[in-house]
Amino acid sequence: MRDLESHVARALALVAPLEAQSRPLSRALGLTSVRDVAARDASPPFDNSAMDGYAVRSDEVRAATTASPVRLPVAGETAAGAPPAELRAGAAWRIMTGAPMPAGADAVVPAESTDGGTAWVEIARGVDAGRHVRRAGEDARPGDVIVRAGETLTAARLAALAAVGVSEVVVVRPARVAVIATGDELVDAGQALGPGQIHDSNSVLLAGLVREAGAEPVVMERASDAPEQLLERLAAADADLIVTTGGVSVGAYDVVKAALAGAGVEFVRVAMQPGKPQGLGAVHGTPIACLPGNPVSVLVSFAVIVAPMLERLRGEPTPGGGDPETATVARGWRAALGRRQFMPVRFTGPRTVEPATAGGSGSHLIASLAAAQALADVPADVDDVTAGDTVTLVRWSR
Known part of the structure; x- marks a missing residue:
């Protein structure tokens, strides 16, 4: 045997491993990247506001309080997608989340810390330099590796690649x-x-x-x-x-x-x-x-x-490898001494399992298989699996 x-x-x-091919991100979900994929653009690509509010020079509003607000003229307004502006000294610039920071501004006062004015604005709480500003490249810079070779292209990884300007990936079909x-x-x-x-x-x-x-x-x-x-x-x-x-x-x-x-x-x-x-x-x-x-x-x-x-x-370097998943047995069963047994189990808690069927690991029990969530891998030299034992689990899907 x-x-x-x-x-x-x-x-x-x-x-x-099957041949590699280049695919657009829209056709790469669930596939494996053949090579490291680096950022083409920075993320964010420019300094932008993390809040709806007012871009300011922080040293001009740092002392602002509810009791003693700072009043500034509103020199302009920028929404997301607009080109960057320039903020003169002694003024504020109304800005929306994601909009580029005006040159000269170094912080954003959230709208809720102001009276929301459009011609003049009263600022009731000061901010330090850099507050509520997303700096260009703080998430990723051009050349940073975003996805490693051998990694599965999940929705989150594909979104990350799109955010840094990557439109295609080399994958195993x-x-x-x-x-x-x-x-x-x-x-x-x-x-x-x-x-x-x-x-x-x-x-x-x-x-x-x-x-x-x-x-x-x-x-x-x-x-x-x-x-x-x-x-x-x-x-x-x-x-x-x-x-x-x-x-x-x-x-x-x-x-x-x-x-x-x-x-x-x-x-x-x-x-x-x-x-x-x-x-x-x-x-x-x-x-x-x-x-x-x-x-x-x-x-x-x-x-x-x-x-x-x-x-x-699909090109994975260590098929069947990876860190083993284990669980504690909540209710035991009879093992198959002399053969490695794979018992269908279900979870009774976050890390505890019991047999998923009343008939053990009988190969015909297809209806009972609906309750199974994993397989318990029992070594060939084990005669009985008892409550409290630790078993290694095998999953049948990615």
Whole structure:
């Protein structure tokens, strides 16, 4: 039986980072930056007001109080988007938030500290130099690195790049993942079930998992238990990675194994529970991961095998790496001694978990899977997980 680490290493060896391409910010959300991205412009690009109020020379109003206000003529007014003005000595300049500071002014008196006058203004509270002024470049200067290579382009990062004048980024395009469910027993969700039939939840599950992982799912037509039909489906797949479900064990009708064993795909038993039967290889030059058919096994296999492959495809330097997330067990369960167990769990508190199902990590418990929020990674040498134990958590989405 192969240990999981060795199996994941073989899976990662099948894939390589996809080609980089330049994309506008509007088409880069969720993708990974290939290189450091530096600011083109300063942020803010010019000194501007942080408040609605009056731009002043601070030394002329510093002594102002409610009892002894300073009265100044209003020399002009500037709104956001207007060109900068110039403030003469002995005057104030009405200014709106974001508007450029007039030359000669070094502070802004908030409107609420004045009488709001438009010809003359009474200032009831003084300010020091620099007060309520956003200085040019205080957030970022040209050349400052805003996004590092390998970072995911979130909405906040894209907004930051836009603010410093960047309009395009070099990214790894989303991986295309062909999803093929197999089995004569499968019918579409909502269709009436005949004898021995079940609804196809795996196609829905895998397509969602692929999309949550930042890739593009391509759901292929289901394949029956006839190897020839599966081979036809695989030949038509236009993808960077193929993922199949079902037909990988030792049954008489295990179609994936029957069609692909000895044709570039290796079928093995991996020391994990659930998800022991697995297949890895390439078909027509395209990497393929062949997962079991039971839904919980599909989820677990995706989280620990397929997700790192997608990370490698999008160019992440350490697929499956990062600081481990841990939690305390609130209610224990029976482990799978001799195999690494991945138990679906739900949170009972900020850092405490319990089993998400009454049936443990049974690979068929798809309805109960709706309550699962993470997987608890239990080492192979553990027989029982008890309340108070610390477990490492595995997430199945980014």
